[in-house]
Amino acid sequence: MLSLSKFCSSKGIKTTLTTNLNKKSNFTFRFHSTLENGVKLYQNNIKELQFQPQEFINDLSNFITLKNKRVNAVISQRKKDFILKGISKEFPSDTCKNPDSELQYKNKYTSSMTSNENLGTSSQKNINSRNPGLLMFIKDNIATTNEYTTCSSKSLENYLSPYDATVVELLEKSGAVILGKTNMDEFGMGSTSTKSVFGPVKHQMNTSDGKNLLNIISSHSADNLLNPKVISSIENDRHVQDRCAGGSSGGSAVAVASRFCNAALGSDTGGSVRLPAAWTGVVGFKPSYGKCSRHGLIAYANSLDTIGILAESVETTKREYYVTELSESVLNAWKDVADILESMGATVTQASLPNTKYGLSTYYTIISAEASSNMSRYDGIRYGHRSSGVGLDIDGHDAGSKYANTRSEGLGSEVKRRIILGNYVLSLGAYDDYYTQALKMRQLILRDFNNVFSLANPLDWALEELDSLPDENVLFNDSGVDLILMPTSVSTSPILSDNESNTKDTDSVHEYVNDAMTVPTSLAGVPTICVPVGISAKDGFPIGLQLAGQYGDDELVLEVANLLQKKLFDASKYQGLFGSDNQLSLVPKSLY
């Protein structure tokens, strides 16, 4: 099922790949106006002396408000005053009055800066030249104190979190500027971003945008006549339809793709970052499970939930990551990218993960069980929606109906479906047949990955009482691979109305299949990145592929993805045609 790339020695590849990068890269954009084109590609070392925070934020805010009317990605924008305060803050003097503690703070800050040179979002230089830091949106299931944290659910409609999530705190401390919160599937349950109390998120492109894109390519390229794939697809023009952004972090993905921000935080439980990344054409990274603090991430399925990053490029993702510490076209793309990797010095072999075919059923059993448990705190007693007419004179027996009213009003149908499924698989009669089996299956899938990777899973030996590191033959398996390359989704983004009709149906299994490619690495907890590799010659919509590494090997995943992305931009011959197009600016213009 899967092909994968093997790097015999990661040091070796690094050298081959860097020489390739010395060629002049096409990976630059010429944006002129924030009001028209949104944010620029984040560049750490550019000094912009003319930068006017007030004007910039005004323009950006107007740009977002206008564009968001169509895509519905952003559900709350932070007040301009707050944003400006964040940008112009003289770090850190106004927060510390005591000179001693100020000094300590400064020392702590600078030492943390120097300890990780890649922590590029806010070097001291940037703050002094008053450049904005990384501009970011946050998925609405991550707690922030400045705006509501709703999880796109009625049950938390007016919920104001009393604390900031650890990831948000770290980002702000490092100079990132948070612009607001993004739309999502209710509590993260879904892969389309349509099941939201705020309405569905729409793809930044519609079907005709895709056709236009293919048109531009075919009209400008000399060899267009020789490309029957493109010609046929353009001729099959139909009326304009909206496309699905993917989910559940669809709002974050569209916000990045629409140039509202440089990066956005999402959450990935079974592919919620990677699937929308693939469909909207941005980078989506799911770190190893547990590597980014989940404190402040509102739990959906807590043994799989991971904070993820959606970003304009791997470079930006990497920065983020360090800060937080934290069809046919698809098949063609997969083969082509494998070839590109081989040309870059990698060894590509086939590998099989025999148990991943049970991934989807395993995944849906486990997440519904955990969701049913995690949703049980929304009882309306301490916070959130409470059914009117529900008093709290609860004395044991009739408490049930009062809980029931509150919860059936506050929670959406997909959430209820998963609660009921979860309660069923955890009930005495079904537990052993479903839940226990799913836990076993999960172990087998994890074993599949461990067998394939050359690096041993650190969680396997970290628990032993060891005085020193285990032997090299325990840590490395010579016949294993370093990274696995696989598709993120079976197709490009589907037409939105198709999905809407599905959600009205009681049968949502069709939608669950969207997750088939992404859940195995979620179940195994291993780091996975989705990189946009090009566009489908059929409809002009983006295609993303995933690279997965062993648990804890996040750096290698990011490094190779970064090199791969640069190489893809270099190789895409139609790149020059799309300088100021902000709908698909982040995708290499290669056709598959």
Next chain:
Amino acid sequence: MNFSTRLLPAKLPQKSSGFPLLHPRLFHLPPNYTTTNTNFTPVVGLEIHAQLKNNTKLFSASDPRFDQNVNSNLSLFDIAIPGSMPVLNKNVLYKAAKTVISLKGSIQQETDFQRKHYFYPDQPLGYQITQQNKPIGIGGHLILGKFDGLNYERKIRIKQIQIEQDTAKTINDTNPIYDLIDYNRSGAALLEIVTEPDIRSAEEATLFLKKIILVLQTIESSKALMEEGSLRCDVNVSLDFNFSDSENKLNSNSLESFKKGPRVEIKNLNSLRSVTNAIESEIQRQISVLFDGGEISSETRSYDVIAKQTKSSRTKESKPDYRFMPEADIPTIHLSHKWIENIKKELPEFPDDKKNRLSDQYGLSIDDINVLYKIPTIIDFFEKVCSLGICPKEAYFWISGEIFRLINYHKPNFTENIPITPQEFGSLLKSIENSDLTSSMVKKILITRFDGDKKTIPEIISINGWNLIDNKLDLIALCKDIINNNPKQVEKYKSTKNNRLLGFFVGKVIAESKGNAKPQIVSEIIKQLLK
């Protein structure tokens, strides 16, 4: 304890003809109920919930003490704020492990937490984080015996010991419209100790509880005070229906020959007395049901303290399915050998071992020891006093008499901390031995100290003028005065040599000296003078 009178249902005529009681602890039915020998044995098991003594809660950093302002000490996790995470308190593991070892159980090196789901306002998460299949401790036992006042030995096995979250407190009698919830207790660390059904009477249950409370207090893992709710108890009561060989079963732990009736659980008992009464009334009730030709059903009951009866609160049919699942936010915990061995080294002496040693080392009787154990902290004081060379009998006499009287008088101020050091107390006792002070002086000094006087002993003595008259000449002068003032008695004494008259003179002299003369010496002087 006479069980035959206490436990038989009231309407059953005692000693009905032809069916004598075979054993005081067994019961039998009238002839029309079953055909043959019909004896019951009560089968009782306990579930004890002890709040662990800690500065912070099981999964959060807030203070779990019970006597604070309502809802004043809460962390995000205590009230299930979305996105908040549990952080396991290491000290809880330490205290739980200590308890497991003290009760002779085995610590599970791999232990984990589970979620137990049910909706109730006192449960903010909608589930309780508890332990199920991999509790921290499995097995163990306590033996009741001579030190507990039983004339036989009863080994009560412990099934498992687990760590779990306490619930919030609902208050439903202060406001007619609303129930109020105090979340201060929410998430405090509890230890649940589950016994096997090895208990055969209410008396044994109470003695077992007393003993386990003493163990928990000795190793300082819990305050274990039922009156403040830091220890609560559920009991399970059923009757054994297998009527053969009842006599043997009473003395055996093997349950193989038992054919237990349906199990009835009585929840939330919060005093030793209610445990005793609930078990006794439940045994009586179950027998009555059988007498009336009814069936005992498996259910949960509660105990009404005023009516002294149990009443049904939940039948088996409505028993919830708790849908246990692993708590993924807390990974499986691996306890190292080294860590467990270290705890073993830190454990204090267990009560039974200590009692044995006290009996051997100081020659105290079991009754004497149990008297001292009424205030367990006093044992240490007693041993320190003895180590200063004071005769143990003398030390026991003074501590169980005067010190206990003063502690009880000032209760509860000094139960933990006596306001006199063992050194000071030892030197007082020595002064009596050396005739430097009289017993009544020492009593007065102790009273002064317990009344809150912080001065040193010599200061107290000198301020109150309680010095013995050392100078013999002064004493002789005093005695001479008394003799001169009582010529009649002198006459009488000289003729009869009556010792009671001697006592009269001594008493007069002591009174005149305001208690500062030692009776033996005065008596000698009078004898000399009247020779």
